Amino acid sequence: MLIEGGRIAQTGPDLPSRPGVPEEDCGGAILLPGLVEAHTHLDKSLWGMGWRPHQAGPSLRDKIDTERRLRQEWNIDPHRQSTRQALLSLGHGSTAIRSHVDVDTETGLAGIEGVARTRSELAGLVDIEIVAFPQSGLMTRPGTLELLDAALRGPADVVGGLDPCGMDADPKGQLDAVFALAEKHGKPIDIHLHEPGELGAFSMEMIIERTCALGMQGRVTVSHAFCLGMPDRDRARALVAQLAEAQIHIATVATPFRPVPLAEDLRAAGVTLCAGSDGIRDTWGPYGNADMLERAMLLGQRNNMRADSDVEHALWCCSWGGAKVMGLEDYGLETGCQADLVLVEAETVAHAVVAHPPRKLVLKAGRIVAREGRSLREAP
């Protein structure tokens, strides 16, 4: 492969050496496009802060309240922590990240500003997209809407939302507000929807309705979408058909302890599925390592994907799928694409997913940014 001007210029066997163009011997490793971390929370990781015993109780509300408390007590600095996690991701080959970033009346825009600073400092290494995310509620916390509006006038790229019934108990109010913000700023939407079963289906149908009414097809993502894992698979498939028509994307983390959307049903209906790590070692839980090749394995296992072509689809969700959801241009391995590339030592693509060995090399726009699983830029 010849890379020129940060793009894939030529591929094929026996390309001649070019004077002045440095060469890398890839040693027969497999070349993948840069992985895409399509759902995470860069502002809240505790990575690099030493092990801290988990404190939150089991409810969603308790996790949110515990986080707001510990953010102050432990000085979880969004700029420092997002830099640490983004460089961890880059070491594992993620060259683009969609991050939800908390906006609430206590934190204000500090999270958004911290992650935006990280984004500009890491420009050229990793692309970061910022979702303004009302983690503590939108309708129940007056002042949050104005903060979201300010975030979207500023560095935020995407309008976030969260459980319009379960969190705000005002689905019409919240969703109308979220879609109005999207319309006002001309920005896409990504809504966390943890609500299970028929409650989630109810909220999802309200999202679908607004997406179509406002002509936002292709610009709305529903994250988690646990309701699609409901036992009544016919009902779930009917919802999936509506999602396909509205061109709404689904983001999953392949949650192991909750019903999840079935990759097979989404694929059959033509709904784009992307994936993410969710929170990495934060006050919500201790797990995660930001490795999207391992995430592909977990997604494959969660969906009982065994055939090589199915395992390859799990990788597709963690690369092309995420690129589509984030609207990345010139993504892929074709001539002319931006040279965001990952080298993995494996026999086949399915083997790369299953074994996910440390990435041999990562390139961002043709520049070497990580080797042997670690970004060349040191984390703070």
Added chain:
Amino acid sequence: MLIEGGRIAQTGPDLPSRPGVPEEDCGGAILLPGLVEAHTHLDKSLWGMGWRPHQAGPSLRDKIDTERRLRQEWNIDPHRQSTRQALLSLGHGSTAIRSHVDVDTETGLAGIEGVARTRSELAGLVDIEIVAFPQSGLMTRPGTLELLDAALRGPADVVGGLDPCGMDADPKGQLDAVFALAEKHGKPIDIHLHEPGELGAFSMEMIIERTCALGMQGRVTVSHAFCLGMPDRDRARALVAQLAEAQIHIATVATPFRPVPLAEDLRAAGVTLCAGSDGIRDTWGPYGNADMLERAMLLGQRNNMRADSDVEHALWCCSWGGAKVMGLEDYGLETGCQADLVLVEAETVAHAVVAHPPRKLVLKAGRIVAREGRSLREAP
């Protein structure tokens, strides 16, 4: 820690050096007891045979038939493959393995003999317990019972069984035969029970009944036990209470795509839960790496364990729990225990589970058998 005669002789701060006793600087790493791989299939891994695209269809029957075919075509040699997988396990710190080994009218006792040879060659490195496992059915395949009987007269330690309804369609016939073999040979039982919902509950109650009637309390394990993940949690808990009374153990692999027994319910009732990798990269599926510290993480994630004490319980299942099920004597970290030990660089036990870095050192009966994630004995 001072180790003498393969056992933990003394622990404490500032132990004096002993002339002639070699020392290892553990550099502040965490010491765990040897991990226990309590459910796997050593005879069928393709590890080290190069990547082979997955061929089997989705049904259990198709997986079994495909395996019998490929075992011949690909020359999946039980001795060579079990040696490879056992040494892989040892590198990750497993010092004891319970392996189900296929017995059928095509393979005969070749699997049992191959794994038994591996066991004797690896004596002193890793303990291997052999379950004579009628993978292709017991009642539906005449001649299998006699082969199981021969295996149990020989090297097999445990009587295996498999889905008495779903596989043999003769639960009374199969379970009576299995328990009769156990009684005849004075050996414990480990039954694969994939049957879901009420069908699995029906089979499980027949197992419980026979366990109590024959005084086999504490000597019967049910592997997988997917029926305990049935939606009716009260019904599942009633079954768990019966299991507790019969002192029946549960072995899980924390299957990501199937309902599974809830660790929390088993723990509350006092039922011992152990864990395993199941098949490692075999004709059944491409996943697995034989790392029981990673399995503890997967078990924790599957059961939504977030508090440090819960993550530690996940590790307990992959160590003490397995030791109890296998009946390992002198297991643990107390003075007098056999020095089967694993060193992991981590800040806390929960951190060791979540991060599962390569094992720094593994000891079997006080002897160093692996370093930096690799067994010192080379695999064939």
